[in-house]
Every structure is written in structure tokens, then in C-alpha cells.
Amino acid sequence: MGLWYHTLKAIKESNIVLEILDARLPELTRHFALEQKILRHRKKLVIVLNKSDLISKKTALTHKKELEKVAPTIFVSSKHKKGIARLKKQVRQLMGKKPAVIAIIGYPNTGKSTILNALAGRKAAKTSSQAGFTRGRQLVKLFEDQYLMDSPGVIPFEQRNKFELALIGSKNPNQLKDKEGVALQLAAWIQEHNAQALQETYGVKWPGDSETFLEELAQKKGRLIKGGKADWNAISTLLILDWQKGKITI
Ligand SMILES: Nc1nc2c(ncn2[C@@H]2O[C@H](COP(=O)(O)OP(=O)(O)OP(=O)(O)O)[C@@H](O)[C@H]2O)c(=O)[nH]1
Numbered sequence: 001m002g003l004w005y006h007t008l009k010a011i012k013e014s015n016i017v018l019e020i021l022d023a024r025l026p027e028l029t030r031h032f033a034l035e036q037k038i039l040r041h042r043k044k045l046v047i048v049l050n051k052s053d054l055i056s057k058k059t060a061l062t063h064k065k066e067l068e069k070v071a072p073t074i075f076v077s078s079k080h081k082k083g084i085a086r087l088k089k090q091v092r093q094l095m096g097k098k099p100a101v102i103a104i105i106g107y108p109n110t111g112k113s114t115i116l117n118a119l120a121g122r123k124a125a126k127t128s129s130q131a132g133f134t135r136g137r138q139l140v141k142l143f144e145d146q147y148l149m150d151s152p153g154v155i156p157f158e159q160r161n162k163f164e165l166a167l168i169g170s171k172n173p174n175q176l177k178d179k180e181g182v183a184l185q186l187a188a189w190i191q192e193h194n195a196q197a198l199q200e201t202y203g204v205k206w207p208g209d210s211e212t213f214l215e216e217l218a219q220k221k222g223r224l225i226k227g228g229k230a231d232w233n234a235i236s237t238l239l240i241l242d243w244q245k246g247k248i249t250i
């Protein structure tokens with residue numbers, strides 16, 4: 001069965017849906033069409049902004065204001081077990097006295113399986129920094145009246161461009177045709193969002209453009225080819241992976 005089959009089934013079989021977004025990129029990781037479908041079918045929706053350990057408080061509050069218009073919005077860092085108690089409380093409140101299946105859906109790599117584990121308080125689902133890890137549905141019992149359902153990450157049919165797919169961690173660097181182009185764009189994008197982020201992460205001052213930045217980073221990291229020039233393939237992979245693995249806070 002395809003990945004979408006499992007996501008749609010998970011929604012169908014649930015009473016409450018947790019839509020997991022990457023707090024760094026809430027707009028890029030939203031499933032607008034699925035949100036409509038969920039609400040149309042009278043399922044209860046909760047928007048969960050995960051990886052909030054990687055953004056500043058100010059950025060967080062701006063996002064929350066927008067998203068609250070759609071559904072209750074909760075910030076969590078499932079990796080650091082922050083916000084999990086609040087999420088549990090929200091779910092309980094929506095359940096009322098009725099038993100519920102709670103589906104967890106979202107883009108690949110947003111942390112769905114990690115959230116399931118945090119809610120369950122044990123490692124019930126496998127997780128990975130590789131996008132597209134979960135391939136099917138998994139039902140985990142929390143209490144007599146509460147079940148969680150993990151689902152595979154899915155990307156809307158109207159495909160995003162390569163840069164956006166790399167940004168949301170849904171394409172691994174080696175799946176990218178123009179890795180160097182994506183890395184150049186990524187460096188500029190990070191710099192634009194937080195002028196300190198790259199310097200804080202790598203100790204390399206922003207030289208004014210991405211190309212020079214990546215060259216200097218390659219020197220610093222020793223990712224060089226013969227003649228001491230930057231190894232573009234290696235340094236591009238390094239930057240993209242560091243971003244996808246959450247090593248850069250914006
Ligand atoms: N910094 C940070 N990293 C997180 C957080 N939650 C998950 N991650 C990391 O994000 C990566 C993906 O986590 P998963 O839980 O496997 O993501 P998923 O959404 O289930 O991914 P797929 O099954 O591939 O769709 C892993 O490397 C996690 O350690 C978080 O709150 N903060």
C-alpha cells in the first residue's frame with residue numbers, strides 16, 4: 001500500500017488528528033487540503049509545532065497567532081519532552097468522556113514518531129533522521145480509552161520545489177540533483193532568517209554571499225579537493241544535513 005493510503009486511513013479511523021508541523025517552517029509543512037478534509041469529516045484537529053527547540057520565542061508567537069485561527073496550536077519539542085503534558089491535556093479535553101483514536105500525520109521527518117513515543121512515554125515507534133522512515137500505520141495503546149496511530153510522512157501532490165523539499169528535510173542530500181544549488185540557497189535562506197545562526201553554528205562570519213561562505217566553511221571543516229579548493233559536493237552535503245538534523249537554530 002502507498003504512503004498516502006495509510007495517512008488517509010489513519011485520518012478515517014481516528015477521532016482526533018494531530019497535524020505535526022516543523023516549527024521552523026510551519027507554512028511549508030502544512031497540509032492545507034488535509035486540514036480541510038479533517039474538519040469537514042468532523043474530526044478534531046490539533047496543530048502541533050514540533051522541534052520548537054530550534055526557534056526563538058518571538059518566531060513562535062507569530063506562528064501561534066496565525067495557526068490558532070485554524071485549530072488549537074501547541075508547541076512541543078518532542079526530543080526534549082517539552083510541551084508534551086500540555087498536548088496530553090489538550091487531547092483529553094477534546095475527547096471528553098469518549099474513547100478516542102488519535103492519528104498523527106504530517107510531512108516526512110517532522111517528528112511524528114518521536115511525538116508518539118513522547119506521548120506514550122516509551123519507544124513504541126522507530127524514528128530516524130532519514131526522511132520517509134515510517135512506511136505504514138502503527139496503533140499504540142496508551143490507556144483503555146486512548147490509542148495513538150502513527151502514519152508515514154506524506155507530501156502534497158502539488159509537489160514543492162527541490163529547495164523546499166530539502167528545507168523541510170523531506171529529501172535527503174543524495175536524492176537531490178543539484179545539491180550545490182540547494183546548499184547555496186539554503187545558506188542564504190538561513191542568513192536571511194537569522195543573521196547570527198551560521199556564525200553561531202560554525203564560527204564563520206557571513207562574508208556577504210553564500211558562495212564565499214561555503215568556500216570558507218569548506219576550509220574550516222577541511223572539506224577540500226586537491227589544490228586546497230572547496231569540495232563542493234562534501235560541503236553542500238554537510239550544510240544540508242546539519243540543517244535537516246536540527247544543528248542550526250534560527
Ligand atoms: N531538534 C529536534 N529534533 C527532533 C524533534 N523531534 C524529532 N526530531 C528529530 O527529527 C528526526 C525525525 O524524527 P521522526 O520522529 O523519525 O520523524 P517522522 O515524522 O516520524 O518521520 P517519517 O517517519 O520519515 O515521516 C529525528 O532525527 C528526530 O530525532 C524535536 O523536537 N527537536
Ligand SMILES: [Mg+2]
Binds near residue numbers: 112113127133134151
Ligand atoms: Mg515516522
